[in-house]
Amino acid sequence: MHEVAPALIGVTLLVDGVGGRIVEVEAYDHEDPASHGYRGRTERNASMFGPPGHAYVYRSYGIHWCLNLVCEGEGIANAVLVRALEPTHGLDLMRKRRGLDDPRLLCSGPGRLCQALAVTREHDGLRIDRPPFSLRAARSAVDIAIGPRIGITKAAELPWRYGLAGSRFLSRPFPSPSR
DNA sequence: CTTTCGATGATCT
């Protein structure tokens, strides 16, 4: 899980040919009170418990969709929330879907990214290595930033957020290395 | 720049 999450940074994620490089991700494991899988399998989170390599998509705040990639063991609810992309493919379509021009605002957040890529409940449970999804390996090694996760109330202190250090496309900057 | 707040609906208690 915590090997998979940072390994996703820099990977190109496309849905129907539209998407970009993953620059921000958060890990949620089965012993994590903040995870949807923590309290066991339900109708909503069923795909979290399915085989790895599938998508888990859920509705957030009744308004947005959020996309996870399920990792590791079938029957174990481990997943990675995709929080931000650096748009590289299908910019015009993303602008149209989002009603915005600024590339920085197209995919810099889990809800925004799903709107830009048109991810919905229909993608829940689909394999992420087959159409409409596609993944392309990172072109080269990247510098990974680590910090606390965003927007949660439980286990908020755990540093399970991973990102591309210094990227302009993060949903929020990572805390400075202190001083 | 910051903080606050409403929208909106499925899910879970």
Next chain:
DNA sequence: GATCATCGAAAGG
């Protein structure tokens, strides 16, 4: 009935 892995607009410094 309460919660929520969010966003964007609005208001205040």
